[in-house]
Amino acid sequence: MRKDLNESFVRICQFIGRAVPMWNQGAGGNVSVKDNEHLWIKASGRRLDAVSATQGFACVRLPEFHKCFSELKKSANTEADYSQLIRSSSDSSLGRPSMETGFHAVLPGRWVLHFHSLAAILMAEFYFDESKSQKMKSWLKEKLNKSFEFIQNHMPGWSLSHTLSLHPHASVYILQNHGLILQFQDSEDAEKVLEFLKFWQTLEKEFFKDFGLSTVTDEWLQNVQKQPGHLRYLFPDAAVYASQLKSVLQKAPGDSRFQLSNQASLDLREIWWATRVLETLYPQISELDANIVNHVASLPTEKARLGVVRADS
Numbered sequence: 001m002r003k004d005l006n007e008s009f010v011r012i013c014q015f016i017g018r019a020v021p022m023w024n025q026g027a028g029g030n031v032s033v034k035d036n037e038h039l040w041i042k043a044s045g046r047r048l049d050a051v052s053a054t055q056g057f058a059c060v061r062l063p064e065f066h067k068c069f070s071e072l073k074k075s076a077n078t079e080a081d082y083s084q085l086i087r088s089s090s091d092s093s094l095g096r097p098s099m100e101t102g103f104h105a106v107l108p109g110r111w112v113l114h115f116h117s118l119a120a121i122l123m124a125e126f127y128f129d130e131s132k133s134q135k136m137k138s139w140l141k142e143k144l145n146k147s148f149e150f151i152q153n154h155m156p157g158w159s160l161s162h163t164l165s166l167h168p169h170a171s172v173y174i175l176q177n178h179g180l181i182l183q184f185q186d187s188e189d190a191e192k193v194l195e196f197l198k199f200w201q202t203l204e205k206e207f208f209k210d211f212g213l214s215t216v217t218d219e220w221l222q223n224v225q226k227q228p229g230h231l232r233y234l235f236p237d238a239a240v241y242a243s244q245l246k247s248v249l250q251k252a253p254g255d256s257r258f259q260l261s262n263q264a265s266l267d268l269r270e271i272w273w274a275t276r277v278l279e280t281l282y283p284q285i286s287e288l289d290a291n292i293v294n295h296v297a298s299l300p301t302e303k304a305r306l307g308v309v310r311a312d313s
């Protein structure tokens with residue numbers, strides 16, 4: 001990767017990676033930058049805050065990827081062929097690109113940032129709720145000086161990438177039960193990207209206030225983290241890590257709710273924490289479609305992320 005891009009890449013990964021649990025949980029989220037014919041993207045299984053100048057990224061050869069991507073919709077086994085394409089068009093000496101690589105490759109923007117913003121999940125929740133849809137749309141239109149699209153529940157592999165390839169020109173995508181995708185054009189350098197991220201952080205605070213939700217302070221977050229709750233699939237990583245989560249959840253005494261045991265890993269603690277935050281902010285929030293939950297939990301790329309199968313199998 002070019003030296004200047006490399007420095008910017010690390011700064012942006014670190015900035016997003018620090019925002020736990022509101023933007024990021026575990027090894028989720030990914031940042032990419034296009035450099036001529038290459039897509040550099042944070043590697044699967046790597047935390048955004050653990051990306052460094054020499055480690056934690058993967059590289060995909062874009063012409064090779066694009067050539068086959070458009071053919072995938074004719075395939076009888078689209079999602080599996082999509083995973084295979086990501087593997088075959090990437091540099092095997094670097095990290096492994098995640099199943100979310102497709103939309104980074106098909107969106108034309110130089111920088112593509114994707115993270116599991118809890119505010120964005122609630123914005124989509126309101127947009128797809130008929131009674132709140134108009135208010136949500138008008139509010140965002142007034143506050144945001146960029147083009148945006150709301151995207152309904154999608155499998156986070158080929159299906160989401162294919163949908164975005166049909167709508168490639170928005171600056172902001174707000175994904176139901178998933179999070180946020182931002183793209184920036186060639187003229188926008190790393191400073192502009194970081195400036196927008198700070199703006200978005202402020203916008204999220206205003207969103208909570210204007211829609212009558214709790215004020216999210218560090219103290220509020222610490223308090224929510226300690227509360228017991230339910231195992232709910234509110235975003236894909238809760239489904240990906242479901243079996244691991246179940247193994248470290250304990251029923252609180254005399255309560256139907258769960259608490260995490262002390263043995264839970266950092267990644268699991270963050271995913272549980274994010275679930276608690278969403279449930280506390282908006283208890284009636286809808287869950288991921290059951291088909292998506294089952295599908296995501298069984299994907300080969302995601303099993304590799306969990307170390308269930310070898311990454312090169």
Ligand SMILES: [Zn+2]
Nearest residue numbers: 029100114156
């Ligand atoms: Zn995601």
